[in-house]
Structure formats: structure tokens, C-alpha cells
Amino acid sequence: MTFGVRLERVRAGYGQGDVLHDVSLDVAAGESLALLGANGAGKTTLARLLIGLVRPSAGRVTVGDWDVSGRRPDELARRVGYVFQHADHQLFARTVRDDVAFGPRCLGLPGDGVAAALEELGLSRVAGAHPYDLPAPARKLVTLAGVLAMGAGVLVLDEPTAGFDHESRELVVAALRRRIESGVTAVVVSHDLAFVAEAAERIVVMREGAIATDRRARDMLRDEDALHALGLGPPPAAALGLRLALSGSPVRIAECVAALRGARWTAPAV
Amino acid sequence: MKPIVRLVDAAFAYPACEAPALADLSLDVRRGEVTAVTGPVGAGASTLLLVAAGFAPRLTGGTLTGTREILAARPGIVFATPWTQLTGLSRTVADEVAFGPASHGRPPAAVRAAARRAMDQLGVAHLAARDPATLSGGELQSVVVASALALEPDLLVLDDPAAELDPAGADALYALLGALAVTGVAVLVATQDLERAARIAQRAILLEAGRVVADGPAAATLTGTDAALIARAAGCPAPLPLDVDALVERLAR
């Protein structure tokens, strides 16, 4: 089952004053959206609204036909899988396997998703380890596995690749693409434009608690002026596509490689 | 000048772990240089920083063998997990950043000035009056780096200090690290952000499974950038170009 996500004129904050001002956003079922924006722009606050850990002070948030205000996080968890920005705030079991199994168990799902999620993110080898004995990026992968194993129709991932090496990022991209292809809706907070290029179809940029830009990812990542205005630049694959006017307007690494295939190379100048 | 940190044939194992986290490690960290450390997740970069800054095994436990010489008078260290690095004893960000220089017993005016300067350098002066426990992830990371800078360290060791910063903030932080090295600070930074590291690092160390597999000029060592990956996949012969400009240069017209 998959669901769209909708925010209608939402305000939200932490007591003194609003952090989100009148935010409206409509994410269609099966769409993959990247949420960008400067530190403190309100991305995490928006993400937490979708799982009910932050409550709107005005406006409405819906996931499919559910209004989130009437529902506790554990009910919303049937539809929304949320990965926290800080892995350590999400992990609590004594082994990686137990932690990943926690969600499926609470939701009464069959356990076979657990092994599959561990395998998918390359964690099978460390399934018996204590999560805190793993390096920080690996702990983040564990939280992601825990959420993937829940099989939710909407994935909300808060900076899922911060500090990742290339291989780990590829694992996340692949896992996410598989979900998106099967119709899952994804909302991904990220500063990593190379990752965004691989994983998202649409980009929303937040600024000071409001939505500043909302465009197709492919267009946005190739619009240097728009990116520079936001303190951003095109990721390497898109930059190469622009610089070399490559065919097919590549923004992803594989697209760029395909467009360069057959190119002739020179020795480096010394 | 003598290196500020010198490791010769060092090996380190965490307590209750038979396999060493680092082995056969020889390396110098010099004043006035940015040294980048990278490698796959789990290769040992974070451990290397703990050893180089003198935190392991002193506070982590475990055993270190081989030679280690640390000449730093005021080491500053930033761990990879910003949310574990607050003192928990400060009411405001300004007090949090001032904690380090206050520990060293400097006069109040000097402490305040060091804290103010560090907050300005990290662009967090506007957060000075906030409760540190309520910051967003990226704000917190900036505050934690500012707290280390306020120590006015001669050796600055940072574990992926820009992982949660927005791109403009990450650019500014790397530029700042480069500028600090110019003033004579020894900077040792573990990172996966090879593009930014390549801009400022004089030297880079590549680790794999706890061992150094490459140690040399950054341009020759940081060969895992996206541009390099694209070039390799598209058939470019070594040495691989590390950034977009270099890749464009290498294409025959």
C-alpha cells in the first residue's frame, strides 16, 4: 500500500514561536522528494510532523486518508517509516538484529523482512554485534534497515547518508530505488546533492521555515544560477553534463558515464 | 620542526577485541599542514584520530603498542557524533563554547573573547543565547566545532566535522581549516568528503582494515571522488582526475 503526504498551511514549533510558517506541500503517492535547506531551516521539524513526533500548531498534515493529529506515532508507523537524523537516538536494542526486528515485531509483521533488510544494507555480517560497537555511519545503516524492515508505504529519512563512504551511499540509493519502483513514497532530507541526484525526482528547498523552491530534481540540479542563489552547486555528474554539454542531460553518475563512453582521454598535463 | 604527532609502527586494539583496530601504523602530523584521513566505513579513521590526539587508550581503554609522541600543548578534538559532545553543564551556547578556555583557567575576558571569536568563525553567533540542547543537527555540529576552536588548539583533530552541515557551511568550515593550518595549526581531519578535503589538504592518508594503504600528497591519494569514479568508469587511464575541472582537462577535444 502506498500513500501520498500532504501539508496544508502548517505551522509548528517548539514552544516559543513557530519554526515552520504556513507550509503547504503535496507529495503524491509513489513520488520521491528531497528536502534541502540550510542548517536550521526546519527540515527535521517537517519530517517529524509526518510521524507525529512534532504536532502542528495550525493547519493539517495527512498521510493518505489519515489526519496525523488524531493519531499516535505508533499508529502512524504502519504507514510511515521514519529514520532519525541521529542514529543513536533511534537505537536501543542489544544486537543489530534485535534492533532491526523491533519494528516488525511491534507491527505484528512476519520476521522475514529483517534478514532481507540486513542483507540489503550489507549488515548481515554484523547482525550479532552491539549497535554501539559499530562506527557512526554503520549505526545509521542499522536504523535504516530497521525502518525498511517495517515495509511502510512512506519513507521519511533524515540525512540518511551523512558521513557515508561511496559504497554505503550506493547501498542506500539501491534500497531506496527498489522501494520507489514498487510505489513507496519517499521524503529524504539531505545536504548531499550527489545522493539527491541518484535518489529523488523532485527537490524542495526550505528557507527559514518556509518553502523557497519546489522543482523537478533533474531541472534544479542543472540550473546553476538557481543552485548558486541557494549556496549550492551542481553535483559532479550534473556539472560535467553541463560543462561538456553531454547528451541526455545527465545528473546521475551512471548517466554521465554512459554519455562519456567512448571519449578519448589525454595524459595529464604536468 | 619536529612533527606534532609521530607514530612509529603503532598498533591499537580496543578492549575485549582481539583483532587490532589499527596495525603497522607509522605517520607524522605536522604543524601548518592539513592531513586528511579517509577510507571505507570501519577502516579505522576515527580510531586513528583518537590515538593521534592521545585519547586512546587513555580514555577508551585498550592497548597501544609501538611508539607515539605527541607534542601538542593544547589539542582540540571533535568527535563524529555531535550529540554526545555537549558538556551538559551550560545554559547557553555562549557558555558551552566558553567551557574549554575556562577549563584552562584563562582570565574571564580572554575566555569570552576566545568563545566569541570561535562562534564568529563558525557562523553561530546568532545562536549564542540558545539552550544547546535545543539546536538542530547542523547547528549543533557547528557549535561543537566552535567549542573545540575556542581552545585555540595547536593540534586540531576532527572526525567528519561537516557531515551534517549544509553545503555552504561545509565549504566555509573546510576553508577555515585551511586558513588555520596557514597560521601554524596542525589539522588532522577524517572525512568522506574527498572533494572538499582535496581542496585544503597537503597530505592524505588512506586506510583500509586498520592499515595505511596510501600516504602522500592529497592529489595522489584521494582518488575516490565522484569525478574520479566517473572518469575511471568511462575508461580514463591513471592518474585519475579528482574534480570536474581536472576531468574536463583530460578529455581530448
Added chain:
Amino acid sequence: MIGYAAGRSPLHRAHPYTPLAAASAVLLLAFAVSTPGAVGVVVLAAVALALLGDATGAIVRPMLVLVLPTWALLLVLHGILGGDPHLVLGPVTLSEPGVRRALVLGGRVTAIVIAFLTALATVSPPRLVEAMTARGVPFGRIFLLVSSLTLVPRMRARAVQILDAQQSRGLRIGGSAAARVRALVPLVLPLVLGALAEVEEQVLALDARGAASGARRTALDPPRDTLGERLVRMALIMAVLMAYAAKFMGRGA
């Protein structure tokens, strides 16, 4: 809540030592007296302290949780099992010396609980750190004291975090009392382990900021101590000394 609750009462604005001295005085006085009437006076003094600190709202719940079971236990233990003479109150018969004993013990516990909850609610931990720093107390001791004073709020914050994590993965919390208790099971272990991990991390974080440098810490913003407050604390000490003098002389006579 057991812990600091921001406010503007005279106790909140006082030097942190004053509420702590008042609470300690209540503790010592409670043990200096041994008649129900005198213990009642000490309880009233503790209540007056809570009113002065504008803390009644903040402390009433933990106070009842700590005190009511004590009263129930004492009344059963001494009232029913105590010696003669017995009083007949409707359907129950109570031992008169037993009830007196229960009143004294229960009153002491009540006074002490009220006084210390008030002190915890009105002494801001960062201000206490500054106050002790200004007096030259070694940081290690400050840290031990303040970490124990803030234990409950920190555990609570951590519990909220774990519950958020578990709920967002489908753990149902609430509903029947049995369901609530069942929800506690997966919470307790991570809470304890998390608290241990947190201590380790905080030690690293503090060390990274030079907390172990051995220098005398700079107090940046030490709370003001007035002559009036010093006199109050002196008076409290005198009252305690006099109470004990009376107690022992009374016994001697």
C-alpha cells in the same frame, strides 16, 4: 518533576548555596527533634521553604509519590504493631506510642523530601557549577555533585528519546495499566545501558574541553552572594547547632 524548574522566586535568584543550605538545615533539624509537635514545626519550615521557592506546583507530585507510601508503611508498622495503650478510632485500634513514633518518622521524611525537592527545583545546575567554580572547588567534585543532582531530568530526557524511537517503530504505549507496564520492559534496559554509555561519552566530551587540565577553572558569571544571604546561612548553622545542643543537654539533664 525532580529537578530544576525555571522560575523567578527569591530562592531561584538566591546564591545556589542558600537553598542547599536551607534544605540541609531542614534535614539536620528534622533529626534534632523527636516529638511530634517539634517535627511538625520542621515540616512547616520545609513547606515555607517550598512556598518561598514558588516550587509547590513543581514538587507536589514527586513529593506525594515518595511520601505517601512511607506514611502508609509507618502507620501500619507502628500504629498496628506498636505497644499499649491503644486508641480506638471507629473500627480500628491503634497503638498510641506507635502512632507518635510514626508521626515523628513520617514527619521527618516529609520535611526532608519537601526541602530537597525544593532545593533541586530552585537551584539551576549551571549556576551551581559557576558558584562552586568561583569558590575553587575542583571540577571533578563539581561534576559528581551536579551529575547526581541532574540525574532524574537526564534519565527522563533519555526515556522520552527512547520512547519516541520505539513508538515511531510501532510500539504501542498507553492504554491499560498492564499495557503501560509491558511497554516499560523494552525501555528499562536501554535506559540503563544508555545512561552508562552517556557517562562515557560525557567524560570524553569534557576531557576534550580540557576539563582534566588541572588548571583552576575560570568562573565566568559567578552568582552574586550577598551579605544578607551569608547571614541567613550563618543563622541556619546556628539554629542547627542550638537544636543539637538542646537535644544533648536535654538528654544529659
